[in-house]
Amino acid sequence: MVFSQQNFDKLSEYIYRKSGISLEHTAHYDKLYKQLKKRANEENYSSFRSYFYALRFGDYKDQEFESLINAVTVNETYFFRENHQFEILIDDVLPTIHANKKANEPIRILSAPCSSGEEPYSIALHLLEDDDLINKRDFELVGIDIDSQIIDKANRGIYSERSVHVLSSEIKDRYFTKKNGSYELDPDIRGAISFKKANVFDKKEMHDLGKFDVIFSRNMLIYFDDVSRKEVAMNFYNMLNPKGFILLGHAEYMNRIVTVFKPVEFKKHIIYQK
Numbered sequence: 001m002v003f004s005q006q007n008f009d010k011l012s013e014y015i016y017r018k019s020g021i022s023l024e025h026t027a028h029y030d031k032l033y034k035q036l037k038k039r040a041n042e043e044n045y046s047s048f049r050s051y052f053y054a055l056r057f058g059d060y061k062d063q064e065f066e067s068l069i070n071a072v073t074v075n076e077t078y079f080f081r082e083n084h085q086f087e088i089l090i091d092d093v094l095p096t097i098h099a100n101k102k103a104n105e106p107i108r109i110l111s112a113p114c115s116s117g118e119e120p121y122s123i124a125l126h127l128l129e130d131d132d133l134i135n136k137r138d139f140e141l142v143g144i145d146i147d148s149q150i151i152d153k154a155n156r157g158i159y160s161e162r163s164v165h166v167l168s169s170e171i172k173d174r175y176f177t178k179k180n181g182s183y184e185l186d187p188d189i190r191g192a193i194s195f196k197k198a199n200v201f202d203k204k205e206m207h208d209l210g211k212f213d214v215i216f217s218r219n220m221l222i223y224f225d226d227v228s229r230k231e232v233a234m235n236f237y238n239m240l241n242p243k244g245f246i247l248l249g250h251a252e253y254m255n256r257i258v259t260v261f262k263p264v265e266f267k268k269h270i271i272y273q274k
């Protein structure tokens with residue numbers, strides 16, 4: 001199958017419109033071409049044109065798009081990544097929310113995107129390890145990602161050495177079982193997170209998740225352009241309870257995207273409040 005520059009532009013424009021992800025020719029041409037050749041073999045697409053038609057109008061267009069997205073997402077993540085943010089959550093953010101919330105209401109935390117689950121599971125481990133709040137208050141932890149395969153992986157909770165490389169041996173011993181070189185997370189912790197495939201641009205999917213007190217959105221906005229970042233930032237704004245907090249990755253700055261959040265400094269790091 002021929003995959004010209006023009007074909008690449010059409011396909012990446014379509015992906016951008018549906019997911020916000022901006023692709024570059026140098027970094028993504030090979031990935032897209034590989035996916036196209038794979039699908040052409042499986043479904044006998046004879047040309048880019050027939051593939052692109054099936055992607056937009058075919059009976060299985062949603063599944064086709066899903067497998068295309070799964071092929072281009074960057075899922076890099078690991079337990080306790082940028083650990084100071086989990087410390088800020090435990091020491092500063094949660095006590096503030098706890099003090100201002102009705103006693104019988106749960107604190108809801110969203111990880112968007114959660115990739116293979118290390119981020120929301122890190123939140124759960126910090127709650128268990130460091131916080132006496134867990135005995136006073138119910139928590140609901142939700143993880144979402146656009147990539148369906150990575151959500152399956154998050155639900156399985158089986159990790160490589162690389163995923164757990166910053167965890168102490170005490171934490172690994174306490175919460176994981178080592179099997180054939182992999183680390184299997186305790187089933188009770190796996191059951192504590194509700195994982196869902198969802199697209200942060202999809203207003204209905206976001207609305208259906210309900211309101212949250214804290215949103216972690218780390219290392220996804222960097223893959224979007226300014227227009228998309230703004231749209232997602234406003235979706236998050238609408239999903240937060242009043243005075244709720246949002247934490248971004250170290251290369252992401254909310255005030256360059258929208259001005260509706262108030263920057264707040266904890267432990268010399270900036271996070272944002274509604």
Ligand SMILES: C[S@@+](CC[C@H](N)C(=O)[O-])C[C@H]1O[C@@H](n2cnc3c(N)ncnc32)[C@H](O)[C@@H]1O
Nearest residue numbers: 073075077113115145146147199200218219220
């Ligand atoms: C690099 S991972 C970040 C994971 C984790 N937050 C962390 O910082 O370790 C980026 C994730 O964003 C997800 N993603 C990209 N576009 C998305 C979208 N429109 N909606 C939801 N998730 C998306 C990708 O599938 C990928 O798993």
